[in-house]
Amino acid sequence: MRERMRAFLADVRPLQTPDFRRLWVANIVTVIGAQLTVVAVPAQIYSLTGSSAMVGLTGLFGLVPLIVFGLWGGALADHFDRRSLLIVTTFGLILTSGLFWLQAEAGLGNVWLLLIVYAVQQACFAVNQPTRTAVLPALIPLDQLPAANSLNMTVMSAGAIAGPLVGGALIPVFGFPLLYLIDTICLLATLWAVIKLPKLPVLERKGTPGLRSVLGGLRYLLGHPILLTSFLVDGIAMVFGMPRALFPQIAHESFGGPPAGGLAFALLFAAMPAGAVLGGVLSGWVSRVDRQGLAVIWSVIGWGVAVVVTGVAVWFAPSLPTAMLTVAVAALAFGGAADMASAAFRQSMLLTAADDAVRGRLQGVFIVVVAGGPRIADVLHGWAAEGIGTAATTTLGGVLVIVGVVIAAVAIPAFVRYRISEEVGRADS
Numbered sequence: 001m002r003e004r005m006r007a008f009l010a011d012v013r014p015l016q017t018p019d020f021r022r023l024w025v026a027n028i029v030t031v032i033g034a035q036l037t038v039v040a041v042p043a044q045i046y047s048l049t050g051s052s053a054m055v056g057l058t059g060l061f062g063l064v065p066l067i068v069f070g071l072w073g074g075a076l077a078d079h080f081d082r083r084s085l086l087i088v089t090t091f092g093l094i095l096t097s098g099l100f101w102l103q104a105e106a107g108l109g110n111v112w113l114l115l116i117v118y119a120v121q122q123a124c125f126a127v128n129q130p131t132r133t134a135v136l137p138a139l140i141p142l143d144q145l146p147a148a149n150s151l152n153m154t155v156m157s158a159g160a161i162a163g164p165l166v167g168g169a170l171i172p173v174f175g176f177p178l179l180y181l182i183d184t185i186c187l188l189a190t191l192w193a194v195i196k197l198p199k200l201p202v203l204e205r206k207g208t209p210g211l212r213s214v215l216g217g218l219r220y221l222l223g224h225p226i227l228l229t230s231f232l233v234d235g236i237a238m239v240f241g242m243p244r245a246l247f248p249q250i251a252h253e254s255f256g257g258p259p260a261g262g263l264a265f266a267l268l269f270a271a272m273p274a275g276a277v278l279g280g281v282l283s284g285w286v287s288r289v290d291r292q293g294l295a296v297i298w299s300v301i302g303w304g305v306a307v308v309v310t311g312v313a314v315w316f317a318p319s320l321p322t323a324m325l326t327v328a329v330a331a332l333a334f335g336g337a338a339d340m341a342s343a344a345f346r347q348s349m350l351l352t353a354a355d356d357a358v359r360g361r362l363q364g365v366f367i368v369v370v371a372g373g374p375r376i377a378d379v380l381h382g383w384a385a386e387g388i389g390t391a392a393t394t395t396l397g398g399v400l401v402i403v404g405v406v407i408a409a410v411a412i413p414a415f416v417r418y419r420i421s422e423e424v425g426r427a428d429s
Contacts, residue, residue, distance in 0.1 A: 013144050013147055025189075030187055034187075046249070068126075069124075076131075082201075087191070097183045100183070101180035105177040142351075236405055241397050276339060299342035300401065
């Protein structure tokens with residue numbers, strides 16, 4: 001029985017590598033502060049404007065730098081020493097978090113200034129994240145990549161629980177400046193971890209990190225339909241099935257919370273990462289899944305079902321607010337677990353099947369889809385909710401996720417048949 005339980009618990013072999021362990025431990029600290037900012041920015045905008053459409057603008061202001069600097073940042077990661085790039089971009093994240101704190105402490109109340117600082121922060125993030133992921137194959141064995149990705153997802157999700165819960169509690173009491181200040185201080189842990197890394201030059205550097213390099217990475221992606229499909233199905237899930245821009249309005253209007261912060265607000269934001277943490281703790285099975293394409297399809301369908309149930313709960317919330325809040329939180333938690341599995345499989349497929357010379361650029365595309373998709377969703381959901389309401393917007397989004405991913409699976413059967421054992425075998429040979 002003990003052996004069976006161990007088989008379901010997270011695979012911690014990557015933590016035996018000191019460099020990976022330092023990055024992972026630093027993330028435990030950093031991600032909590034980062035999630036405080038993720039909560040604080042939409043909450044501050046909603047408190048200033050009272051509009052979900054304005055909250056949705058964070059998606060637009062985050063999307064443009066994510067696309068531009070995500071793609072270009074991937075090219076940089078395929079040209080320069082990746083450790084140096086991590087140091088520079090981490091300094092940029094610290095600076096922008098400090099600016100968030102400064103504008104809140106000064107009480108400027110300027111939504112456009114807030115959005116501009118947010119856009120600059122997303123530019124730094126868009127270069128930092130592809131680089132951080134691209135270094136993993138240089139730090140740990142290829143067969144440990146699914147476990148490493150699950151561990152990283154678990155830490156990110158754990159911070160995403162603590163951030164909303166702490167933020168929801170602190171905003172009404174201390175206001176926004178404290179949250180931004182905590183984020184600024186926590187980022188110092190990541191700076192320490194990346195400084196401790198060895199030099200990480202690209203093994204097969206080609207060309208210069210300009211437009212031609214970016215286009216070369218996109219051509220490589222277009223020539224690999226399995227990788228391309230992994231981006232497609234995640235884009236479907238994130239664009240249509242991420243109603244987070246509606247959480248401030250849902251918490252306030254459907255579940256009776258205050259206009260800024262509050263328990264319902266915190267629970268809605270924390271539910272998905274809570275499910276992802278539980279999924280990460282019980283992720284020992286992830287490393288044993290061979291048909292990862294099929295696993296991604298089922299994970300995204302599970303995500304869509306969770307969003308549909310959430311929308312139905314919001315619909316019936318006026319008559320049964322406490323019970324429906326419980327249903328919504330449980331559904332979002334299930335969706336978070338499904339998303340964790342999907343992300344671990346897709347990231348492993350990407351790192352295993354791609355050449356080292358293009359890993360940075362493909363990680364740039366990955367961050368554009370993974371982080372850019374929800375920002376498109378912020379805009380679409382925010383505007384749609386103005387016309388048809390939050391319940392209908394959320395429910396319809398979940399339905400579109402299920403329909404879209406089923407169509408993708410039928411149209412591209414090679415993705416469903418993908419086996420990671422074949423890729424590892426080719427890499428070893």
